[in-house]
Ligand SMILES: NC(=O)C1=CN([C@@H]2O[C@H](COP(=O)(O)OP(=O)(O)OC[C@H]3O[C@@H](n4cnc5c(N)ncnc54)[C@H](OP(=O)(O)O)[C@@H]3O)[C@@H](O)[C@H]2O)C=CC1
């Protein structure tokens with residue numbers, strides 16, 4: 001099965017390329033980039049040397065030819081590709097934010113006009129597998145909402161407040177350097193940002209609502225000096241107290257069939273490079289503190305996108321996603 005990666009010179013594009021080397025049926029036949037057109041993929045992604053002889057191309061949308069296309073481009077760029085690739089008969093998984101929210105919410109949160117809106121399934125398979133199955137297009141969730149929502153989902157219906165506090169690695173901001181990601185500004189520090197109004201809050205609220213929750217939701221991210229990973233601490237205030245045993249039974253039941261959710265004390269190292277989301281919790285009266293860990297580039301982006309491709313194409317859901325994490 002032929003795969004095109006649109007935006008293959010970026011971080012998630014590189015991760016798609018890396019992970020798809022382990023897929024039983026997918027072969028990357030096109031890797032697009034505007035700036036790197038004509039250069040070998042392995043010069044931009046040196047870790048892929050020996051795996052591919054492809055060079056980057058910069059084709060017009062109508063010249064992209066594959067069975068599946070991944071859109072690993074910024075929001076507002078993805079909407080220039082999605083509908084047109086679907087019309088050309090391709091299956092499409094979009095890693096950007098362009099189709100995660102209803103049009104009006106998207107336009108308010110992102111401050112842009114959507115020029116090619118259509119409704120799409122939200123590809124968090126652990127919650128929406130049945131909606132994703134058989135579709136031609138899937139919208140991949142944001143990195144923070146993935147770890148946060150999986151942490152809170154089993155308790156969502158009985159929650160009054162859900163407060164997410166996340167620590168993220170620097171690769172979450174993409175391949176282009178900025179003053180915020182400059183080494184001296186990141187090393188040896190922790191930087192809180194967008195204390196009350198991060199754009200991912202809308203996705204988090206949307207997902208709690210879909211779980212039947214009436215909880216008020218809050219979110220504060222922090223940048224920490226690691227390359228990969230998001231550790232989220234969810235403070236969940238319940239309507240009624242629960243014991244540790246009750247909470248554990250709830251989580252074990254909720255995730256009993258989920259290969260990519262592991263119930264164990266989370267650390268970034270234990271999920272690095274993998275599609276796992278590790279979750280653990282401690283209950284005290286009405287308050288349950290739940291911690292989750294994901295790799296933002298894998299379960300938070302490229303890995304989950306491949307999981308969604310596997311679902312829409314009818315492959316085993318963990319095809320291409322079985323390489324163990326690279327602890328430490
Ligand atoms: N990094 C992360 O942890 C996560 C990222 N995402 C989302 O995934 C998408 C990709 O992220 P990431 O890989 O980090 O981003 P990068 O900035 O690392 O890479 C973006 C890629 O898109 C290409 N690109 C940029 N602008 C355009 C454009 N207007 N038209 C076509 N191609 C363009 C770039 O190459 P060139 O400029 O040469 O064309 C590059 O290949 C984004 O929407 C991001 O928000 C989602 C979850 C997590």
Ligand SMILES: CC(=O)N[C@@H](CCC(=O)OP(=O)(O)O)C(=O)O
Pocket residue numbers: 095096097141142143144168169170171172173221223
């Ligand atoms: C460290 C860092 O800057 N992280 C980014 C993550 C957002 C992202 O990846 O964007 P989407 O998931 O919405 O596509 C941020 O906080 O904006």
